[in-house]
Amino acid sequence: MKRRTFIASGAVLASGAWSAAPFAFAQGKPEQSxxxxxxxxxxxxxxxxxxxxxxxxxxxxxxxxxxxxxxxxxxxxxxxxxxxxxxxxxxxxxxxxxxxxxxxxxxxxxxxxxxPQIVFAVSKKAMPNYKSLADLKGKKIGVTAPGSSTSIMASFALAKAGIKPTDVVFIGVGAGAGAIAALESGQIDAIANLDPVMTKLDRAGDIRIISDTRTLADTKTVFGGNxxxxxxxxxxxxxxxxxxxxxxxxxxxxxxxxxxxxxxxxxxxxxxxxxxxxxxxxxxxxxxxxxxxxxxxxxxxxxxxxxxxxxxxxxxxxxxxxxxxxxxxxxxxxxxxxxxxxxxx
CATH class of the missing domain: 3.40.190.10 (Periplasmic binding protein-like II)
Incomplete structure (x- = not known):
């Protein structure tokens, strides 16, 4: 592949003003390799x-x-x-x-x-009688890390049901084997995470999916747009x-x-x-x-x-x-x- 890189102009911030079309390019090497x-x-x-x-x-x-x-x-x-x-x-x-x-x-x-590819699900073991998002009030929800996109997605889903982020406890469980272990051991009641973690938990029969954003159609259903x-x-x-x-x-x-x-x-x-x-x-x-x-x-x-x-x-x-x-x-x-x-x- 022939590499071409480009010099930007018009991207300079002057007196707090932003250019509406901030980047124009010409050839050039990376300033910082x-x-x-x-x-x-x-x-x-x-x-x-x-x-x-x-x-x-x-x-x-x-x-x-x-x-x-x-x-x-x-x-x-x-x-x-x-x-x-x-x-x-x-x-x-x-x-x-x-x-x-x-x-x-x-x-x-x-x-x-x-x-987003994020899947929000409840533990079948911890919440066998789950009926609605309202049941998650006061529960522990595993996310990759508090404040991450997984907690944002879960917070949005909960907000649509009138539940504030402060009504649940978000626990950081990472994005791999640790997340799986946290759910399987009962440390969390629900989980918002991504694949391959969620497919593994789903195939094992450990979770009930309540919100899914792995496809464009499902994403638009959840968020109302791209x-x-x-x-x-x-x-x-x-x-x-x-x-x-x-x-x-x-x-x-x-x-x-x-x-x-x-x-x-x-x-x-x-x-x-x-x-x-x-x-x-x-x-x-x-x-x-x-x-x-x-x-x-x-x-x-x-x-x-x-x-x-x-x-x-x-x-x-x-x-x-x-x-x-x-x-x-x-x-x-x-x-x-x-x-x-x-x-x-």
Whole structure:
């Protein structure tokens, strides 16, 4: 693949003003070849494009030396970026809005998932007589990490039933074997998590699914529109200072997304680390079929995605309610459009 990266102009923030079309490109090398990316639950399908870009050396092809640090959940990965130990986050888009509510400006620049892939379920053992969301009041709900996209999805579902986040107890259980053990041992009454964890629990007969966002149709039913999920985002200052690096990251991710569109199960198994499979290759491939539609085919943010995300947060999150959130500052398709014009799988 011939690598092309681009110099941005017009992205400079002057006196607090933002350009409506902040990025224009010309060829150029990455300003910063070493990039630290934080992710919360790298083994999940939610972040599969990141793993593909890494394992198939797409980042290296772009002249980047990427170091990926894995955390227990998206909220922890976010903290790494805010604290300065990570340049970029592979995480949920809604975190850019939560940050803006605190006057911290981060921008999404390539989408990994066009549906959240999060499954909300109750433990059949802990809640055998479950009838409605109202039964969850006062219960312990396992999420990857408090404040992560899993807790956001669960909070939104509960809010529609009139239950506040403070009416339940969110417990961080991670995104792998620990989450499965927490439910099986009775440490939690319900769980909001992702595949392959949820398919494993479902196949074992341990859970009753009450809300599912692994398909586009189910996502629109839950959220009322397109709900963007995993993405790469960085502070506006990083993007402004490193437009070529941002473009190179985008090129690699778009290439990974294109590869996934045509990858066979055999290709996938041969690429991801053995630990992702939870000891069951057939389970992993079955899970992949559940979430394949949720993967972005091209990295583009749907036009209504940011507003759907904001409405979701406003339904239950007091830090966002009433805040003047400017959605145009939270995302851009400019880098992806340039990548789509030049990058081949």
């Amino acid at each position: 070493k990039v630290a990316i934080a992710v919360g639950g790298k083994n999940l399908f939610y972040y599969l494009p990141l793993t593909i870009a890494e394992k198939r050396n797409y980042f290296k092809d772009e002249g980047l030396d990427v170091e990926i640090s894995d955390f227990a959940g998206g909220a922890k990965a976010l903290q790494a970026a805010v604290g300065g130990s990570a340049d970029v986050v592979s995480g949920a888009f809604e975190h850019t809005l939560l940050l803006q509510a605190k006057n911290q400006y981060f921008r999404e620049f390539v989408l990994q998932g066009r549906a 709900m963007p999920a995993g993405c790469l985002y960085a502070s506006q200052s990083f993007i402004t200072k490193n437009p070529n690096t941002t473009q190179a990251l985008t090129n690699a991710m778009v290439r990974a997304l294109k590869w996934l569109q045509g990858a066979s199960g055999k290709d996938l198994i041969a690429t991801v680390p053995e630990g992702y499979l939870l000891g069951d290759r057939a389970l992993y491939l079955d899970s992949w079929q559940h979430v394949k539609e949720a993967m972005s085919p091209d990295g583009l943010m749907p036009e209504d995605g940011p507003s759907t995300s904001l409405k979701t947060l406003q339904a239950f999150d007091e830090t966002v309610k009433g805040k003047p959130i400017d959605l145009s500052k939270a995302w851009t398709n400019d880098f992806v459009k340039k990548a789509l014009a030049t990058v081949k799988a």
